[in-house]
Amino acid sequence: MVSGHSGVGKSTLINAIVPEANLKTGDISNWSDKGKHTTTFAEMIHLPFGGKLIDTPGIRELGIVNIEKQELCHFFPEMRARLNQCKFNNCVHINEPGCVVIEAVEEGLISPTRYDSYVSMYYNEDNRN
Ligand SMILES: Nc1nc2c(ncn2[C@@H]2O[C@H](COP(=O)(O)OP(=O)(O)O)[C@@H](O)[C@H]2O)c(=O)[nH]1
Ligand SMILES: [Mg+2]
Ligand SMILES: [Zn+2]
Known part of the structure; x- marks a missing residue:
């Protein structure tokens, strides 16, 4: 499995090994063209010489692309347990x-670090680049 930050060259590297895979590359420059709800998913490539490789999208693409701001908190169990007690x-x-x-x-x-993660994910959604 190949994982890492978006734009480091994962798909390009796999295409070099298996040209038939023909994976889409260039996430960085094309990022702004991507709709917020574009489905991005891991893809398994069968190697002609045996074995399999899995190309994965970047963490941010993988984790947040289909999550609405309103439902982000549901992915934090410690928040989810309390949600219905908020005033609004x-x-x-x-x-x-x-x-x-x-x-x-x-x-x-x-945990404050968990909450910080929540806040940064909440704001990153409109800030990705
Ligand atoms: N200069 C340079 N550019 C690269 C290299 N590998 C990938 N790229 C470019 O970096 C961009 C992102 O590559 P991509 O394979 O889509 O990255 P991924 O998001 O990790 O799959 C593309 O525009 C590639 O052409 C490299 O080794 N050198
Ligand atoms: Mg890629
Ligand atoms: Zn609240």
Whole structure:
């Protein structure tokens, strides 16, 4: 399996080994053309000399592309467990009053690094480049 940051040359490398794979490359320059909901998935290539290779999209593509901001918190179990206790039922746990997720972070019940990851994923969605 080939994994790593988007644009480092994974697909190009596999194409060099197996030209028939004909994988799409050039993620960096084409990034802005990609719709937010473009399905990006891992692809398995059968090597003509035996074995298999799996090309994977970058972490950000893989993890966030089909997640709506509103549902991102559902992927954090420690947040999901508290969601229905927030004051607003459409709370996104960023700066709302009465947010039990933010309270749990302040009380040390949710790890600040996990919450930071949540916030950066929340904002990265519109910032990718
Ligand atoms: N200069 C240079 N460019 C490369 C190299 N490998 C890939 N690229 C370019 O980097 C861009 C991203 O490559 P790609 O294979 O799509 O990366 P992936 O996102 O890791 O699959 C493409 O425009 C490639 O042509 C390399 O070894 N040298
Ligand atoms: Mg690729
Ligand atoms: Zn909340």
